[in-house]
Amino acid sequence: MALYLEMFIVFVRIGFCSFGGLSMVPVINQEMLSHGWMNLQEVTDIVAIAEMTPGPLGINCATFVGMRTGGIIGALCATLGVLVPSLTLCFLAAVFIEKLKGNPVMANVMYGIRPVCIGLVLYVLYTLSASNFLPEGSFYLVPVVIALIVGLISWKFKLSVPVLILIAAGLGLLLV
């Protein structure tokens, strides 16, 4: 019971810290590692899995963690948690939408939060690079090559993310 409640609360926090796209990855990473619910590799896997399956990352991740640590009930608790900001803040916003349109306070708050999100994402990139490219302190060339190839392909040919992940899986099979 305590586990379910904790999972719910953690995902409420994660929900309140997400501002579009992958900006929730840093918070997920920090919470999962500090609770010992996932390791860094699993967080990376869940990002890839979430990109390959339908639905938003937040829900996919909540279901994944909840399912693993507390079965179906855990999955439901975590998923409900991540929905709380939408169900509270956005519900209020829906009622008062006329007043919120073009509100300068919101614009100013977002002016400060959006750059923070980039900073947090950059830090996750730094941790992920360290764990993938320097596992156990020694340089590992294959992931660097794969990351460069995938980066180049996505920059040159605007492929969708699921396709990029499939390509990377193929490269992994070939090169590892």
Add this chain to the structure above:
Amino acid sequence: MGLTKSEKWKRAFIVLRVMFKVGFFTWGGGWSIVAQLQKEFIEKRDWLSQEELMDIISVGRSLPGIMIINIGVIFGYHIGGVPGVFCSVLGIASPSVIVMCIVTGFYMQVRDNIYVAKALVGVRAAVIPIIGGAALKMRKTAWINYGGYIITAAAFSLCVFTDLHNIIIVIGGAVAGLILKGGKRNGTVS
């Protein structure tokens, strides 16, 4: 909005059906959901106008939470009140919950398989440029002027040099936004 209770529920069930379908075909970021809503509810049923949808999206995007669900909540309320919210969220969320429950079980089974492990080395490496690309996409709305660069650098440094929780850093960003830009427009900001 002048609808009776049964009308609201009738509309809500249509929302549930459409959202469930949309939920299964929304990959990643999910801008495709906007196009789907346009087709289903503006062109086909004429339940709201293009401008109303744009307002819903812009408010949903600027609040914390999962963007698609945010839009779903405001959209659902607009279409069918509280029943609309309920059906809209249930519709978008349940496909991913169902799929992920299956995928999670599968992942636990196969992740130690030697070929899967090899493929996962590639997949994990690819997540780095994928997240990098997402960060690049955020830069246009985030770095409006030099203040943006400074806030990003400050947030990154706080992550590297302190153990502060991300929530604290995000709240710090909100405060910085209010201080740096607060009160510049209309004088309505206190």
